[in-house]
Amino acid sequence: MRSFFGEDTESSVLESTLKIDPSRSPFMRGRMDIILEGEQLEDLIEQVKKIELTGSTFKVMYVKVTGPDKVDFKERRRFEREVGLHISGEPELVNPDVLFGIMNVNERWVFGEYHSSEAVWLNHQQKPHSYSTSLSTRVARAVANIAVPDPAGVKAIDPCCGIGTVVVEALSMGIDIVASDINPLILPGTRENIAHFGYSTEVTFKDIRKVTGSYDVAIIDMPYNLCSVITPEEQLEMLQSTYEFAAKVVIVTIEPIDSIIGNAGFEIADRCVVRKGTFEREIIVCEK
Secondary structure (H helix, E strand, C coil): CHHHHCCCCCCCCCCCCCCCCHHHCCCCCEEEEEEEEECCHHHHHHHHCCCEEEEEEEEEEECCCCCCCCCCHHHHHHHHHHHHCCCEEEECCCCCCEEEEEEEECCEEEEEEEEECCCHHHHCCCCCCCCCCCCCHHHHHHHHHHHCCCCCCCEEEECCCCCCHHHHHHHHCCCEEEEEECCCCCHHHHHHHHHHCCCCCCEEECCHHHCCCCECEEEEECCCCCCCCCCHHHHHHHHHHHHHHECEEEEEECCCCHHHHHHCCCEEEEEEEEEECCEEEEEEEEEC
16 A cells, blocks of 8 residues: 555555556455545435436446445445436446446545456466465565556566566566576576466576666565575675665565665665464565
8 A cells, every 4th residue: 555555544445546456456455436426325316317328337336345334235235226226327237337336435425437356366376387485476466566556667677586476466567577586497487487377578597696787676585495595695795786776676585684785775665564374574665
C-alpha cells in the first residue's frame, strides 16, 4: 500500500486518486471507480436513474468490507436489487458487460464500475523449475510491486535472479527487467521458467560485482541457502557494487544487514517482514 499509494491503512478499504490495476497485487480484492456518491442510499438511487446503458448488460454487486460494520447476505442482496432496478439497461447476473459496485464507506454511499482482481500469480506457481528456498510467487509479486509501483519508464534488474521467480512476476506486470546470476547451472531453468509463461528478457551469467550500466532499481534476494553461504564482507561487496549501477535497491534478507546497507552508502526508506511459520524474511527498500 505504501509503495502504490504513498500511505497505508488498517481498514480493508483505501481511497485514492491513483488508478492501480488490482490484479497487480495478491492483496487487492478489487478496485471501484467511483462515479456517484450520496449521504443516503436514496440519494444514490436518484442519481443512478440517470444512467443509460445502450446495448450493454449489467450487474450490481454490493462490495463487502471486513470490520464491525459488515452487512449480512440478505441485506447485500436487498441493496443490489434496490439500486439495480433503477438502472436503465438489461441485467445479466452471470456474465455482464459492466459490473457495478455499491458500498457504504466513510459515512457515505458510493457507486461505480467494479474491477475484480485476477490471481495471475497463482498461475505462476506451476513452473517447470523451482527451489524450496525460492520466494513464493505471492511474495515475489509483492516484492516486484514494492520495487516498481509504476513501470512507466523504469528500468529494473534482478542481479541474483536464481530460478527467476521475481523476474516472472515483474514481466507479467509489464515491468522492464533484466536478470543475471553467478550460478551458470541454474540459468537454463530460469530461461525456461520465463519462456514457459510466454515472457522474454535478457538472462545472463554474471557476478553482481561485474554488472555495468544504469538501472532505476535492483531487486536482490540475498543468497542464504547451503550452497550460497556468504560472509558479511561479501554482502558489503554486493551492495557496494549495486550502489554503482542502481539508484534504488529492494533487498530480501533473512539476516540483519542494516549496518552493511549503511556502509554501502544506501539509506533505508521503508521495510516490512514476511512470515511463514517461524521463518522470517525482511524486505528492505533502500535509496541513495
